[in-house]
Amino acid sequence: MGGYFSDIFNGSKSLLIGMGITFREFFKPIVTVQYPYQTIKMSARFRGHIELIADEEGKPKCVSCGMCERACPSGCITLGSVSVEIEVDGKMKKKKVLSKYDLDFTKCSLCGQCVENCNFGAIEFSKEYNLASSNKEDFHFNLLKRLEERNV
Amino acid sequence: MSAPIQLQPGETFILNVGPQHPATHGVLRVKMEMDGEYIVKAETVLGYVHRMHEKMGENRTYAQYLPNLSRLDYLGALGYTHGHVLLIERAAGIEVPERAEYIRAITVELNRLASHLFWFGCYVMDLGGFSPLMYALEDREYILDMLEAVTGARLTYCYYRFGGLYNDVDDDFIEAANRFIPRMRKSLKKYAALVTGNIIFQKRLEGIGHISAEMCRKYGATGAVARGSGIDFDVRKNEPYSVYPEFDFDIPVYHECDSMARFKVRMDEMEQSLRIIEQGLAKLPGGPIMAEKKPKNIKLPVGDFYQAVETARGSFGIRIVSDGDKNAYRLKLRSPTYSNMHLFDEACEGMMIMDALAFMGSLDLVIPEIDR
Amino acid sequence: MSLTVLNVIVAVVIAIGFAALNAAYLVWAERRGAARIQRRPGPNINGPFGLLQPPLDGIKLMTKQIMIPGGADKILFMVAPVLAMAPAILSFVTIPFSETIVAHNMDIGLLMIFAFASMGALAVLFAGWGSRNKYSVMASVRAVSQNVSYEIPMLITAITVVMITGSMDLKVITNAQAGGFWHWNIFPSLHSPLMPLSFILFFICSLAETNRAPFDLGEAESELVAGFHTEYGSMGFGLFFMGEYANIVIGASLTTILFLGGWDCPFGLFPGVWWFLLKIYLLIATFIWIRWTFPRTTIYGLLNLSWKILIPLSLFNLLLTAGLLKVF
Numbered sequence: 001m002g003g004y005f006s007d008i009f010n011g012s013k014s015l016l017i018g019m020g021i022t023f024r025e026f027f028k029p030i031v032t033v034q035y036p037y038q039t040i041k042m043s044a045r046f047r048g049h050i051e052l053i054a055d056e057e058g059k060p061k062c063v064s065c066g067m068c069e070r071a072c073p074s075g076c077i078t079l080g081s082v083s084v085e086i087e088v089d090g091k092m093k094k095k096k097v098l099s100k101y102d103l104d105f106t107k108c109s110l111c112g113q114c115v116e117n118c119n120f121g122a123i124e125f126s127k128e129y130n131l132a133s134s135n136k137e138d139f140h141f142n143l144l145k146r147l148e149e150r151n152v
Numbered sequence: 153m154s155a156p157i158q159l160q161p162g163e164t165f166i167l168n169v170g171p172q173h174p175a176t177h178g179v180l181r182v183k184m185e186m187d188g189e190y191i192v193k194a195e196t197v198l199g200y201v202h203r204m205h206e207k208m209g210e211n212r213t214y215a216q217y218l219p220n221l222s223r224l225d226y227l228g229a230l231g232y233t234h235g236h237v238l239l240i241e242r243a244a245g246i247e248v249p250e251r252a253e254y255i256r257a258i259t260v261e262l263n264r265l266a267s268h269l270f271w272f273g274c275y276v277m278d279l280g281g282f283s284p285l286m287y288a289l290e291d292r293e294y295i296l297d298m299l300e301a302v303t304g305a306r307l308t309y310c311y312y313r314f315g316g317l318y319n320d321v322d323d324d325f326i327e328a329a330n331r332f333i334p335r336m337r338k339s340l341k342k343y344a345a346l347v348t349g350n351i352i353f354q355k356r357l358e359g360i361g362h363i364s365a366e367m368c369r370k371y372g373a374t375g376a377v378a379r380g381s382g383i384d385f386d387v388r389k390n391e392p393y394s395v396y397p398e399f400d401f402d403i404p405v406y407h408e409c410d411s412m413a414r415f416k417v418r419m420d421e422m423e424q425s426l427r428i429i430e431q432g433l434a435k436l437p438g439g440p441i442m443a444e445k446k447p448k449n450i451k452l453p454v455g456d457f458y459q460a461v462e463t464a465r466g467s468f469g470i471r472i473v474s475d476g477d478k479n480a481y482r483l484k485l486r487s488p489t490y491s492n493m494h495l496f497d498e499a500c501e502g503m504m505i506m507d508a509l510a511f512m513g514s515l516d517l518v519i520p521e522i523d524r
Numbered sequence: 525m526s527l528t529v530l531n532v533i534v535a536v537v538i539a540i541g542f543a544a545l546n547a548a549y550l551v552w553a554e555r556r557g558a559a560r561i562q563r564r565p566g567p568n569i570n571g572p573f574g575l576l577q578p579p580l581d582g583i584k585l586m587t588k589q590i591m592i593p594g595g596a597d598k599i600l601f602m603v604a605p606v607l608a609m610a611p612a613i614l615s616f617v618t619i620p621f622s623e624t625i626v627a628h629n630m631d632i633g634l635l636m637i638f639a640f641a642s643m644g645a646l647a648v649l650f651a652g653w654g655s656r657n658k659y660s661v662m663a664s665v666r667a668v669s670q671n672v673s674y675e676i677p678m679l680i681t682a683i684t685v686v687m688i689t690g691s692m693d694l695k696v697i698t699n700a701q702a703g704g705f706w707h708w709n710i711f712p713s714l715h716s717p718l719m720p721l722s723f724i725l726f727f728i729c730s731l732a733e734t735n736r737a738p739f740d741l742g743e744a745e746s747e748l749v750a751g752f753h754t755e756y757g758s759m760g761f762g763l764f765f766m767g768e769y770a771n772i773v774i775g776a777s778l779t780t781i782l783f784l785g786g787w788d789c790p791f792g793l794f795p796g797v798w799w800f801l802l803k804i805y806l807l808i809a810t811f812i813w814i815r816w817t818f819p820r821t822t823i824y825g826l827l828n829l830s831w832k833i834l835i836p837l838s839l840f841n842l843l844l845t846a847g848l849l850k851v852f
């Protein structure tokens with residue numbers, strides 16, 4: 001019988017303690033971010049999709065060696081290159097020039113293998129996170145075009 | 153209009169819980185044979201999110217497989233990648249700098265904390281209390297912010313590399329972590345008062361979902377499920393790896409075998425994780441974070457390798473059979489929740505559905521990790 | 525005679541308006557309150573402080589198609605939401621908001637409200653059975669057994685009050701508590717020293733009667749999906765929702781009248797309907813506060829609470845009051 005009443009007493013006490021906690025929380029300030037109206041800055045190391053880096057002339061630094069393409073576990077990167085002849089020290093030399101750099105972001109796992117495997121520092125992560133679309137094609141990025149657009 | 157169902161006395165009906173049910177937290181389906189509100193027999197049906205992670209491991213180089221392991225258990229991803237890198241390093245004979253190991257331990261424990269916080273919140277929500285989830289998520293947000301600043305991702309980290317880390321932690325991280333620890337201790341007190349002490353909560357967990365130690369052994373249950381049944385087993389202590397032997401921490405064990413015991417084990421584990429993080433931050437040595445001698449293309453010697461780690465959900469094992477190539481000949485993942493989940497079928501017989509779902513929450517299931 | 529009929533019709537229309545307005549803005553208040561407890565802002569986009577949210581939600585619900593699941597019992601399925609809402613509105617007719625604001629005062633107002641309150645269980649049962657959904661049936665069976673076991677202690681505590689006042693007329697009960705807050709029934713008096721206890725009992729029972737958390741077993745969204753209204757969409761769901769909030773208002777009003785002195789003001793200042801509204805909204809705020817603090821009970825925990833704690837205590841209280849009334 002004593003257990004019966006102490007049960008009721010302790011139970012009610014625990015309920016009141018809980019209500020006290022939520023009561024205190026009620027008057028504390030709001031901690032959420034009102035997303036479309038407020039945004040937060042992404043941290044410096046945030047990994048968005050990859051982006052080509054331009055050299056001083058605005059051309060991609062990439063030499064189309066294909067390391068990133070091979071390293072990518074998901075096969076998201078498709079490279080294309082044309083060889084052009086350019087004059088170096090009076091001699092005509094063949095050189096590969098990047099003509100296509102497509103990223104299929106639908107498959108990308110943001111692992112960072114491509115960035116780490118690039119020996120030329122030609123790609124980096126963007127800070128883009130506002131990516132939403134109901135169309136799959138919107139996530140097939142033409143990185144060369146994006147680079148040009150960024151340049152203008 | 154079709155004829156109404158006529159249930160004869162003693163007759164049972166089948167209730168499909170899932171694949172889309174609020175309590176299964178993912179695409180798990182439980183086929184329950186019900187007698188009124190009582191479960192006569194339950195059968196868990198798996199495979200809705202099977203992604204062939206094991207097979208992928210056999211088709212990719214070891215480095216390419218790194219991102220996969222953070223997609224098993226999206227709540228405590230770092231523990232799984234830790235197991236993978238440890239195994240490859242041991243097999244390939246790569247020496248890891250001490251600083252890297254310390255940072256690994258700290259981040260794994262932070263991740264374990266985040267995972268337990270999320271479980272705690274969801275579990276209370278399963279039982280109908282919504283607000284604790286929000287408090288837990290707020291605390292978890294601090295951890296995710298810290299980890300994001302270091303790893304660049306919030307959930308599916310790809311941070312560890314063979315021989316070290318992707319990048320180093322900075323002073324900001326150490327400072328943030330040091331600030332976080334007292335905050336978290338305060339929150340844990342709040343949770344104890346708001347949830348653990350609550351009479352309704354206690355009445356719902358105590359004595360519900362009895363799992364004996366024998367059953368745990370039979371099904372290979374590990375983690376908090378086994379420790380809640382009085383089995384003192386934690387890979388971090390029993391088969392020490394990484395720098396864990398250098399930390400002073402306890403393994404909480406409860407002998408009640410019920411949902412409350414499992415709940416308390418996890419709540420106590422959060423405190424232990426905090427202790428590890430505290431010590432790790434204090435002891436953090438300087439030096440490089442990447443091994444100096446490291447082959448560019450990793451090939452394992454011919455052989456059979458196994459590494460177990462203690463993740464947030466239990467003992468995770470990864471086994472690689474290598475034929476000397478740059479990808480595995482056979483890769484097997486032993487995921488803790490897969491074993492833990494199978495307890496459900498046997499243990500929930502005769503329970504009422506609300507108790508069974510409360511019991512299921514105490515197993516801490518993450519479905520993509522079961523299905524792999 | 526015809527004037528009375530007209531009176532009642534007007535009153536019912538006003539009651540519908542009052543119930544609908546209350547339901548709509550209690551949802552808003554609940555969402556805002558819950559949000560504050562959880563440290564987020566809650567609905568704040570539509571209009572100032574999100575005040576346009578309820579009418580917009582209403583429009584959304586009304587423009588949605590009514591879906592009747594295959595194999596459902598159409599009649600029961602359609603009747604249930606109406607049955608959830610109608611008794612709640614009818615109960616408003618006899619609630620005295622102040623000395624003058626009462627649609628139709630009755631000698632047996634208390635009895636009528638209890639009679640209508642029991643019809644709510646019927647609506648839940650119809651909805652659950654009519655939906656032809658296993659979860660719904662389970663939920664409705666739960667809700668009915670819950671209602672049955674909570675009406676008993678609720679009635680017993682109400683009878684205690686009736687015995688003290690000697691009337692079932694809500695106006696008389698209120699007037700008996702007039703003249704300073706120490707006359708309110710919540711405070712112990714010579715005849716019934718356990719009144720604060722019966723107030724708590726009554727409050728718990730009204731939580732359970734209205735299927736509010738922690739006793740929301742009929743909904744139990746993490747177990748039974750959405751309980752008895754799993755299959756309802758559009759305004760069917762809307763009516764259940766409004767019915768729930770209307771019932772909360774009635775529960776709070778009844779508690780106010782029986783224990784908190786109705787429209788009586790604590791110190792004899794500005795008597796009137798304001799005090800009544802203030803009291804019921806304070807009670808409703810407590811309802812909301814409780815809901816967002818506690819986890820849900822189990823069905824047997826709930827029945828245990830009722831049969832092992834609430835009913836014995838309320839019976840004891842009743843006997844004590846009866847004895848003391850006889851003695852003094």
Ligand code: SF4
Nearest residue numbers: 072108109111112114
């Ligand atoms: S981040 Fe990983 S998955 Fe994405 S493109 Fe680079 S290598 Fe491929």
Ligand code: SF4
Nearest residue numbers: 062063065066068118
């Ligand atoms: S590895 Fe670097 S340089 Fe080579 S193709 Fe990729 S981006 Fe270009």
